[in-house]
Amino acid sequence: MKKVFxxxxxxxxxxCAIGQKGEGDQKKKExxxxxxxxxxxxxxxxxxxxxxxxxxxxxxxYGAQFRLRPSKRLNTEWYLDYIKTDISGLGQRETAxxxxxxxxxxxxxxxxxxxxxxxxxxGHCFDYAKVTSNSYFVPLSTSPIQxxxxxxxxxxxxxxxxxxxISDKVDLSLSGQYMSHIGNELHVDVLNHHxxxxxxxxxxxxxxxxxxxxxxxxxxxxxxxxxMNIRIADFSK
Amino acid sequence: MRHLFIIxxxxxxxCLIAQDNTRYTTDFSNRYVxxxxxxxxxNLAFGAPLTRxxxxxxxxxxVDYYVKGNVSVNGGIFYFAGEYGGKDVFKQNNSLFAGFSxxxxxxxxxDPYIGIQPGVALSQLNSExxxxxxxxxxxxFKATVNPLxxxxxxxxxxxxxxFNVFVNVKYQRGKHFSxxxxxxxxxxxxxxxxxxxxxxxxxxxNFRKPDIE
Numbered sequence: 001m002k003k004v005f006x007x008x009x010x011x012x013x014x015x016c017a018i019g020q021k022g023e024g025d026q027k028k029k030e031x032x033x034x035x036x037x038x039x040x041x042x043x044x045x046x047x048x049x050x051x052x053x054x055x056x057x058x059x060x061x062y063g064a065q066f067r068l069r070p071s072k073r074l075n076t077e078w079y080l081d082y083i084k085t086d087i088s089g090l091g092q093r094e095t096a097x098x099x100x101x102x103x104x105x106x107x108x109x110x111x112x113x114x115x116x117x118x119x120x121x122x123g124h125c126f127d128y129a130k131v132t133s134n135s136y137f138v139p140l141s142t143s144p145i146q147x148x149x150x151x152x153x154x155x156x157x158x159x160x161x162x163x164x165x166i167s168d169k170v171d172l173s174l175s176g177q178y179m180s181h182i183g184n185e186l187h188v189d190v191l192n193h194h195x196x197x198x199x200x201x202x203x204x205x206x207x208x209x210x211x212x213x214x215x216x217x218x219x220x221x222x223x224x225x226x227x228m229n230i231r232i233a234d235f236s237k
Numbered sequence: 238m239r240h241l242f243i244i245x246x247x248x249x250x251x252c253l254i255a256q257d258n259t260r261y262t263t264d265f266s267n268r269y270v271x272x273x274x275x276x277x278x279x280n281l282a283f284g285a286p287l288t289r290x291x292x293x294x295x296x297x298x299x300v301d302y303y304v305k306g307n308v309s310v311n312g313g314i315f316y317f318a319g320e321y322g323g324k325d326v327f328k329q330n331n332s333l334f335a336g337f338s339x340x341x342x343x344x345x346x347x348d349p350y351i352g353i354q355p356g357v358a359l360s361q362l363n364s365e366x367x368x369x370x371x372x373x374x375x376x377x378f379k380a381t382v383n384p385l386x387x388x389x390x391x392x393x394x395x396x397x398x399x400f401n402v403f404v405n406v407k408y409q410r411g412k413h414f415s416x417x418x419x420x421x422x423x424x425x426x427x428x429x430x431x432x433x434x435x436x437x438x439x440x441x442x443n444f445r446k447p448d449i450e
Binding site for chain 1: 304305306307308310335336337339353354355356357374375376377383384385386410411412414416417418419
């Protein structure tokens with residue numbers, strides 16, 4: 001009985017040892033076979049078009065970003081955008097975004113020349129907006145007047161895009177994201193020289209009146225971004 | 238002038254297509270361009286605004302660094318020297334770009350490419366322009382920074398160890414914002430002339446490609 005117990009124990013510990021060894025080998029193999037995409041660091045430039053805000057004025061912006069990839073199917077993007085929007089020739093809106101997004105590659109995630117990797121993107125940003133009217137005279141005034149309102153808010157954004165790898169190191173990315181602002185709304189009204197509200201595109205003697213109002217709905221806009229990114233480091237190596 | 242730009246752009250597009258078709262029949266063993274090449278230039282550039290009749294002149298400079306995989310990282314600057322044949326709309330119209338270009342492989346010293354460059358303009362309206370007679374009391378005519386988007390195409394020919402000739406056509410889009418209605422910065426810019434290059438990297442010696450004279 002004692003012998004059987006000893007044999008059983010020795011076999012058990014032998015199997016444990018083999019199991020440990022196998023697990024160790026597996027871990028080593030996994031470490032060795034870590035996807036090449038993990039740890040890649042990219043730097044990029046971006047151009048952004050802002051469309052379909054609640055008052056439908058398109059804007060153009062530029063910015064920069066870096067991307068740090070924690071796993072094969074996940075990437076992170078940290079960006080800065082500066083956008084200027086023409087408001088019917090009567091004023092301008094300046095918008096700055098600083099934020100981050102996480103990118104998930106559900107299909108192809110391979111980083112190599114010629115590969116197209118579609119992704120779902122979502123994230124968060126801090127948003128600075130300033131709306132300024134052009135200068136205008138009001139009756140009995142001797143100097144021009146300019147209205148300006150600014151605000152800080154936060155925003156969330158979500159959308160999809162794709163990377164196209166021009167080479168093993170460089171990709172071109174196009175994404176579309178809808179950004180919703182959590183904060184007050186900057187609303188513009190167009191007034192004529194009698195102080196009456198008129199249509200947005202009714203240019204001439206009109207000027208802008210800008211109000212910051214508590215938002216009844218989530219103010220948002222679509223951002224189309226074209227960016228070029230180059231891999232400059234690989235932190236997994 | 239505008240027709241000239243269109244003809245030049247069409248010509249280079251056809252060149253690019255022709256060059257691209259050759260990729261399946263050659264191994265590009267005689268290709269001059271390689272990674273580690275640093276190309277730069279400083280020349281005069283011409284600009285044709287697309288929303289009004291005028292010709293702009295610029296002092297232009299750019300730098301291109303070739304990385305692996307037919308791609309170069311680049312940056313460029315256009316310093317506004319004046320407007321001719323128009324209404325002197327701008328006092329300043331300088332711009333700065335940074336982006337990437339894709340270089341179509343060839344089996345010789347030609348280097349056709351296309352690229353995308355986001356940028357910014359530092360621009361200021363000219364208060365003495367006849368266009369702004371009614372705005373003199375209204376505006377402070379201050380200089381502002383405005384976003385630009387541009388695409389460009391061109392061709393380099395690497396003639397010898399240190400020199401190349403090039404032509405570049407750039408389409409830019411953007412607006413100048415101030416305290417009066419925004420003015421368009423949409424323009425076609427043509428730069429051509431002599432460029433210079435150095436071979437950087439460990440595999441090169443004295444900034445030269447070893448087997449090229």
